[in-house]
């Protein structure tokens with residue numbers, strides 16, 4: 001462990017002691033967390049901005065950013081590479097703590113327009129920060145929210161309780177389609193050290209300030225909402241809709 005600050009809980013020494021000799025029983029995901037249930041406790045990893053996990057034989061030389069390494073008896077290693085060192089590793093008793101802190105999974109069968117509508121109506125917030133909030137819906141990051149709002153033709157600063165049924169349905173569809181597009185392209189690689197997919201070549205608005213909207217060719221605009229760069233088409237995503 002070259003970067004002990006990866007370990008958020010418990011203390012580094014307890015973490016080292018408790019993870020020794022454990023057996024991996026599964027690999028799961030909840031929101032942006034990777035959950036690795038062990039025969040006792042569960043290993044939780046958050047990749048954050050630049051994290052990457054890969055299996056390597058222990059004889060392979062260690063990469064510059066492979067700060068945290070888990071050794072397996074088979075001679076293989078799970079290596080957590082993280083150039084910006086924002087990633088986190090935790091050892092928890094069970095997944096309930098993570099589970100209870102997160103909103104529904106947007107790709108789950110029970111995430112329907114009605115459930116999304118309830119969340120939007122109840123919280124009365126601006127769309128962009130609400131959708132980014134992991135307590136509301138789990139797993140949406142900056143890219144996927146911008147892409148989903150463009151697909152739904154909704155301005156990022158619309159109030160969540162101002163959407164009509166058609167707009168809620170469009171947003172629901174936009175969220176699912178954006179995530180599915182990301183999965184299809186194996187995710188986005190916006191960091192040079194991250195060995196991800198090519199979704200970044202298919203963005204509709206994210207990171208495309210001044211470039212033409214794929215729907216109407218208007219130049220994409222970038223604003224800052226809640227300290228996050230936010231991209232949208234001022235023609236497709238008008239700020240004020242007639243309320244119905």
Ligand SMILES: [Zn+2]
Pocket residue numbers: 213214215216217218233234235236237
């Ligand atoms: Zn447009």
